[in-house]
Amino acid sequence: MNHSVALAEAARSIRGSVQVALACHVSPDGDALGSMLGMHHVLRHHGIASVASFSEPFVVAAHYRELPGLELMVPPAQFPQNPDVMITFDCGSLARLGDLQGPALAARELIVIDHHISNDRYGSINVIDDRAAASGVVVRELVRTLGFSLDRDAAVCLYAALVCDTGRFQYASTTPEVFELAHELVQFDVPIPTLSRTLFEEHRFAYLQLMASALQRAELVAHERFVSTIVTQEDLAKFDVTMDEVEGLIDVIRRAREAEVTAVLKEEADGLVRVSLRSLGEVDVCAIAQALGGGGHKFAAGFTAPGPSEEIVRQLRSAVAAARRVSTAS
Ligand SMILES: [Mn+2]
Structure with a gap:
């Protein structure tokens, strides 16, 4: 049709x-x-x-x-x-x-x-x-x-x-x-x-402080052009912020000039980790998300997976590295 x-x-x-x-x-x-x-x-x-x-x-x-x-x-x-x-x-x-x-x-x-x-x-x-x-x-x-x-x-x-x-x-x-x-x-x-x-533009001050802590914790792998951070249930409790307020965090992290792909991992109360991905265009993050059970667009995608977050970050790093090898070879 x-x-x-x-x-x-x-x-x-x-x-x-x-x-x-x-x-x-x-x-x-x-x-x-x-x-x-x-x-x-x-x-x-x-x-x-x-x-x-x-x-x-x-x-x-x-x-x-x-x-x-x-x-x-x-x-x-x-x-x-x-x-x-x-x-x-x-x-x-x-x-x-x-x-x-x-x-x-x-x-x-x-x-x-x-x-x-x-x-x-x-x-x-x-x-x-x-x-x-x-x-x-x-x-x-x-x-x-x-x-x-x-x-x-x-x-x-x-x-x-x-x-x-x-x-x-x-x-x-x-x-x-x-x-x-x-x-x-x-x-x-x-x-x-x-x-x-x-x-x-506008956020509660408490969210700005959570964001500061998430930014401080962010990890940049410069040679892989990959940056990521994690938001935990402890963060939410400490700063008195709800997970739905954290939606825009990725738009700050993805400003890192050194990064092609950005990931924000949100650890939900039920133990699952909700992952948001952004790309500048060289890497198709939709394909990465789909391989991990999610979906989206070429530049913006996401998926949900059981933790731990550190393991998901490892998976993402190798998926991004593989995608970049393909894109530089072609
Ligand atoms: Mn839409």
């Missing part, structure tokens, strides 16, 4: 539905929340009942608090068990739906809206554009295909999706089309300074 056929199929299915159930990936980021809530606003605005949620832990990180419609979401326990039409946003695999995998498997129609190259196409309709800068871009296309209009709240949500996944219009994904969409969205009274400050 090509992309425009998939869009048309998705639109047909949504129009014929009595209720649409929306879900995004666990521990949602700005694109996951923004693309899902953007669609939620549009559907409600056009008289289509919709319900939106994501898996436990059902907590939105504080820096997303300016996204309109957070209060319209329901906890996953209130999500329909057998949805007629379900749409997932920015979610590359069923597993990333967490508690909402059951409803996804039970849904009569499952529409997958995504831009991850690693997406395993688990839907009955897969609207996946790996060249799109954000899932929010795909949502804009779907809204257009539906013949629906954006409203102010939807525009703010899609703008948040776009700025988060392009790193504020700085990553390689920042194409002329991205600026065209941004141009369209900012016609809707988007609170740009407030969003910029809350999404990217």
Whole structure:
């Protein structure tokens, strides 16, 4: 099914539905929340009942608090068990739906809206554009295909999706089309300074101190062009910070000029380690993450693995070294 056929199929299915159930990936980021809530606003605005949620832990990180419609979401326990039409946003695999995998498997129609190259196409309709800068871009296309209009709240949500996944219009994904969409969205009274400050700039002082300690602990392997750090449960307790506040840490670590690949390892309470990876482009971190059970994009990917963290760092170092050997040989 090509992309425009998939869009048309998705639109047909949504129009014929009595209720649409929306879900995004666990521990949602700005694109996951923004693309899902953007669609939620549009559907409600056009008289289509919709319900939106994501898996436990059902907590939105504080820096997303300016996204309109957070209060319209329901906890996953209130999500329909057998949805007629379900749409997932920015979610590359069923597993990333967490508690909402059951409803996804039970849904009569499952529409997958995504831009991850690693997406395993688990839907009955897969609207996946790996060249799109954000899932929010795909949502804009779907809204257009539906013949629906954006409203102010939807525009703010899609703008948040776009700025988060392009790193504020700085990553390689920042194409002329991205600026065209941004141009369209900012016609809707988007609170740009407030969003910029809350999404990217502002942190609790306690987090800044945790960051200082994580930076001090960071290890650079200069000859492998690899830098990494670890955030432990002890750190969280010591500084009174929650793991969802730590999301932006990698954007500081990856500034190391000596590094091509950056890894941040977060030791979760259940003993699993959540790993985020970034690359400047020479190394395909999506391939590394996929080999370790995760996924993502060429420049930004992640996976979850049992610890200990030191062992994961060793695995990553050899994977990065192997990838660099391949890329320098070709
Ligand atoms: Mn995304």
